[in-house]
Amino acid sequence: MSVTTQLVTSEDAELILKRSIDSNISVRNYTLEDYSDEKIGLLANHYRLKIEVNRKKNGDKTNEEFSYFLKAMPFDCPRLLNYILEIMAFEKEIAFFSKIAPRLMEDHGGPAWCPRCYLVKESALCFEDLGLQGFKMQGPLFDELHVKATLKAIASLHASSIKVEAKLGRSLKDIYPDNFEEMIFIREKRTLDWITSGLALAGTLAERMGLDGSRLPEAFEMLFKSIVPSKIKINAVNHADLWCNNILFDEKLQCRLVDFQSFRYCPPASDIAHFLYLCAPNELRKSKEEDLLMHYHENLLEFLGPTFSSKAPSIAELRQSYAEQKIAGCIGAVLHFPTILLKGSLANEIMGDLDTFERFYFYDRKDAVMENMKRDPVYKERIETVVSELVEMSLVLEELPVPC
Structure with a gap:
């Protein structure tokens, strides 16, 4: 199982979009990448969650990407x-x-x-990406x-x-x-x-x-x-x-x-x-x-x-x-x-x-x-x-x- 699917399921991605944007869009793909080259906190891993969507605008279908801040349990470091x-x-x-x-x-x-927090799980929290603002x-x-x-x-x-x-x-x-x-x-x-x-x-x-x-x-x-x-x-x-x-x-x-x-x-x-x-x-x-x-x-x-x-x-x-x-x-x-x-x-x-x-x-x-x-x-x-x-x-x- 990849880190992405271990931390965020497709259902999670749909829920994040529904809570942050609207419900009339569908997820095409989603990925996780390190939020920063440097470690920005001691007690978690930090990622940028990117969700690609299909969305209708003025009758036309368009592809868009939305970014979020994901804070997760460090499963890669057991100690x-x-x-x-x-x-x-x-x-x-x-x-x-x-x-x-x-x-x-x-x-x-x-x-x-x-x-704003859009997702709460036992292993991860998803927030609006303040850095992009x-x-x-x-x-x-x-x-x-x-x-x-x-x-x-x-x-x-x-x-x-x-x-x-x-x-x-x-x-x-x-x-x-x-x-x-x-x-x-x-x-x-x-x-x-x-x-x-x-x-x-x-x-x-x-x-x-x-x-x-x-x-x-x-x-x-x-x-x-x-x-x-x-x-x-x-x-x-x-x-x-x-x-x-x-x-x-x-x-x-x-x-x-x-x-x-x-x-x-x-x-x-x-x-x-x-x-x-x-x-x-x-x-x-x-x-x-x-x-x-x-x-x-x-x-x-x-x-x-x-x-x-x-x-x-x-x-x-x-x-x-x-x-x-x-x-x-x-x-x-x-x-x-x-x-x-x-x-x-x-x-x-x-x-x-x-x-x-x-x-x-x-x-x-x-x-x-x-x-x-x-x-x-x-x-x-x-x-x-x-x-x-x-x-x-x-x-x-x-x-x-x-x-x-």
């Missing part, structure tokens, strides 16, 4: 497949687009915040315009969650409890190995920088307190993995969030904090904090509209919640930066070999990170900046606001 099954990453995204997203789209008046990644550091465009998209996602829950009279987590299980920050299996490896690296870097990293293990404990629903604050569906590759823009600065394998249910400020630490320049994040929170909040109220704006967190609650979530955002950057900021030959070397990647990602990344810090001053500066900030926070843990 990676086993890890994905272990952490239920694909299963979680399937649940999002089959259950959660349709609810969020119900009567949502805000701008689109994710791609001019959407692309921005790069590892966003300027203020792209930061604000992303916050607008995040506000639209959160507004859709708050609005649908107001209508239902129940939280989505109560309706779909099994689908909101945490995936990234858990003390289980190899995910705990990843966190432990990140903590060890942070301690080593702090020591090399002449900083007191003795309380970093205590600081890391704050991470687990930040990702649960609040008992007193407004909660919403959070994307929970807002690094640069999961945020796309077109020339008009319209923004789409992609890759919902990690979504969680918690205060909206969690998404804001993690995004700003991962994608905003340090100086922008600090100097424009109030302006950025206000920008998010104003958009949230606008997208909720007059009927539901009273359900939004107040700006005071948002400020307090963001203050509580900053340490988690910083820890997220400390954990993610060594991997997501890799580029060039070292990135290809690590990502291209599964043994090397597993050793780097789960067990010991110190030597590779130190070597790359010598080669790449931006890599070095960004990692050292967040480690230094986390050390500062760790030394005053008792003074930091605790998520509640």
